Amino acid sequence: MKLGxxxxxxxINLREHAFHIYNQKLQQNIGLEVFQALPTMEIHSAFALSKEQGGKLWHSLRDEIYYSDCATFPHAREALLQLVEQVSENNKVFS
Ligand SMILES: [Mg+2]
Structure with missing residues (x-):
């Protein structure tokens, strides 16, 4: 069995990670409570950016957002390891 x-x-908490990068790049200090209250997946409105401006900023920072040290959600790693162990045990039973 393979899991995806x-x-x-x-x-990983990518949006929050991007939010911190936006704060840094835009030299802002928008609070995390603003991020947590966002009603949309997009984060640009927290920085008073239009959808177009936000899209351009995301695109320009894409490598930094996706390929830097982004935190996992609490328990994500442990949950994955537990699933791997369960699949491994199941494979032993059925092989
Ligand atoms: Mg996703």
Whole structure:
């Protein structure tokens, strides 16, 4: 059995990671409570950016957002390791 997972905003907290990068790049200090109150997946409105401006910023920072040290959600790693162990045990039973 093989398992597949979405990673962004499922196992890793990518939006919040991007929010911190936006704060840094835009020399802002928007609080995390603003991020947590966002009603949309997009984060640009927290920085008073239009959808177009937000899209351009995300695109320009894409490598830094996706390929830097983004935190996992609490228990994500442990849950994956537990699933791997369970699949491994099941494979032993059925092989
Ligand atoms: Mg995702």
């Amino acid at each position: 997972f979405d990673i962004d905003d499922t196992l």
